[in-house]
Amino acid sequence: MYTVIKRLEISASHRLCLSYESKCTNLHGHNWIITIYCRAKELNEDGMVTDFSHIKRSITEALDHKNLNDVLPFNPTAENIARWVCDRVPHCFKVEVQESEGNIAIFEKE
Ligand SMILES: [Zn+2]
Numbered sequence: 753m754y755t756v757i758k759r760l761e762i763s764a765s766h767r768l769c770l771s772y773e774s775k776c777t778n779l780h781g782h783n784w785i786i787t788i789y790c791r792a793k794e795l796n797e798d799g800m801v802t803d804f805s806h807i808k809r810s811i812t813e814a815l816d817h818k819n820l821n822d823v824l825p826f827n828p829t830a831e832n833i834a835r836w837v838c839d840r841v842p843h844c845f846k847v848e849v850q851e852s853e854g855n856i857a858i859f860e861k862e
Pocket residue numbers: 766776780781782851
């Protein structure tokens with residue numbers, strides 16, 4: 753089994769829709785650190801699980817320097833973003849989304 757790990761940073765804003773009072777419902781920004789884990793039993797014809805640059809492009813083109821509320825069809829919490837990234841990247845089984853220092857959400861496929 754082969755695993756590749758891609759870490760990338762995006763700058764983006766969001767505001768959260770919450771059922772309680774929170775400053776996070778105001779528009780604000782983060783430098784998100786997204787760590788993407790991909791795994792495959794067999795390598796592709798290029799000798800890779802998946803190309804690091806393809807992973808980066810598919811995420812940064814969609815999210816970098818964007819308002820996440822405009823580009824994602826769900827409440828853009830770190831948890832929901834992690835799930836969205838995992839669904840978007842081929843062979844991905846786990847995603848960590850760090851919103852700020854010490855605040856990390858993880859989505860893993862079961
Ligand atoms: Zn936030």
